[in-house]
Amino acid sequence: MGRVRQARKTTARRSGDWQEFQLIDWIRQCTQNQAIRREIHIGDDASSYRASGTMNELVTCDAMIEDVHWSWDWCDPRSLGYKIVAVNLSDIAAMGGIPKRAHLVLALPWQQKKAVVQPMLRSLIKTLNRHQVVLAGGDTVFSSGPMMITLTLQGEVAPQEMLLRSQAKEGDLLFVTGDLGAAAAGLDLLKQYKKVPSHYTVLTKKLLAPIPRVEAGRLLAHSGKVHAMLDLSDGLAGDVRHLAKASQVGIRLYTEYIPIALATRVAARHLKKDPLFYALCGGEDYELLFTASPKYTSEIFRLVQDKAKLSCHIIGQVVNKRQGIYQILPNGSRAPLPAGWQHPA
Ligand SMILES: [Mg+2]
Structure with missing residues (x-):
């Protein structure tokens, strides 16, 4: 692991004797008794509450810190402005x-x-505009520390269409959009090369300019066919655990069906890394992971592939909680999922 990822591992995911997800759980427990808890959900990709009228308000917030989440050695201002959005x-x-x-x-x-600062902000505003999002306010401060950029994004969804992590049902199939591991391979390439060979641009682009799956998310939510959904930011192995924990289910993952692009495989061989490790533990894929009943498989493929023009893959099944979370290897044997760097022992 290079300096940047190492910094992220120790600074962003651990603080003193805390791990990130322990801290989030503790905050959730401390706020369990709030009177308004019945109308507010936390622990998903965005928090939500019933605003006046017929829609649920969604709020999410992401912070990025220089030399933790990006380095100017491999990230330009325009990419940073795009990526925070x-x-x-x-x-x-x-x-x-x-x-x-x-x-x-x-x-x-x-x-x-x-x-x-100017090209970064121009890119940020252009990306917001492209998605018809208004920059409504905020704050700018100067500090003696590293640069930090935080964006809070509000959205809305009809209550009956809102998708949570906690609604996966035993027997559901586990679907994923796009391919996985490319961003992690891209990060390794950027750290290794001053100028990454042009045939790997597809991988560095996945890291620096991930395409948010807003259209696919809307189509799936509106279809009423999906039970649970989240986006993949912590690596498939970590996010599958989030889904299983929230839904109180087990997950069986079929390793050979995890979509990994040819460029990711070629780069992994070049970097002497396991492409499957990139897909399971790499993080920052920003694809959608969701569950639905097998009877809706063709409808799901029609929506994601034909309408949203994205590839879609079935990579596993939701099983009883007692069975736990595991993968079936190509030879048919059962193996535990790797913990990955998000969940240090
Ligand atoms: Mg998320």
């Missing part, structure tokens, strides 16, 4: 929502040049 859009997409308004908090080092 894309990762937030992905969370709204995971709930089946329509993005509406954004608030930006920018913490800039004193010496930060206009030549960095």
Whole structure:
């Protein structure tokens, strides 16, 4: 692991003797008794509450810190502006929502040049505009620390269409959009090369410019055929665990059906890495992971492949909680899922 990923591992995911998900669980427990809890859901990709009228309001927030989530060695200002919007859009997409308004908090080092900030903000605003999202407010501050950019994104969804992580049902099939592991391979390439060979651009683009699956998320939510959904940001192995825990189910994953692009496989061989490790543990794929009854398989494929023009794959099945979370290897044997870097022992 390189410096940047290592920094993320220790700084973003662990703080002192806490791990990130332990901290989130503790906050959730502390707020369990709030009187308004019945109308507010936390723990999904976005929080939601019933606003006035007929729609649920969705709110999500993502922060990115220099030398933790990006390094200027391999990320340009325009990519940063795009990506902070894309990762937030992905969370709204995971709930089946329509993005509406954004608030930006920018913490800039004193010496930060206009030549960095302006293209970053132009790209951010252009990306918001493309999704008809209004930049409604925020704050800018200067600090002696590294640069930090935080975007809060609000969206809305009809209550009956909102998709949570907690509704997966035993017997459901597990679907995923796109392919996995490309962003992680792209990160390794960017750390290895000053100029990444052009035939790997498809991988670095997946890291620097992920496409949020807003349209597919809306189509799936509106169809009423999907039980549970989330976006893949922590690596398939980590996010499958989130789904299983929230839904109180087990998951059987078929390793050979996990979609990995040829470019990811070629790069993995070149970098002497396992492409499956990239797909299971790499993170930052920003694809959709969802469950639905097998009887809706052709309808799901029609929506994702024909309407949203995305590839779609069945990679596993929802099983009873007692069976746990595991993978079936190509030779038919059963193996535990790797923990990956998100869940250090
Ligand atoms: Mg998410």
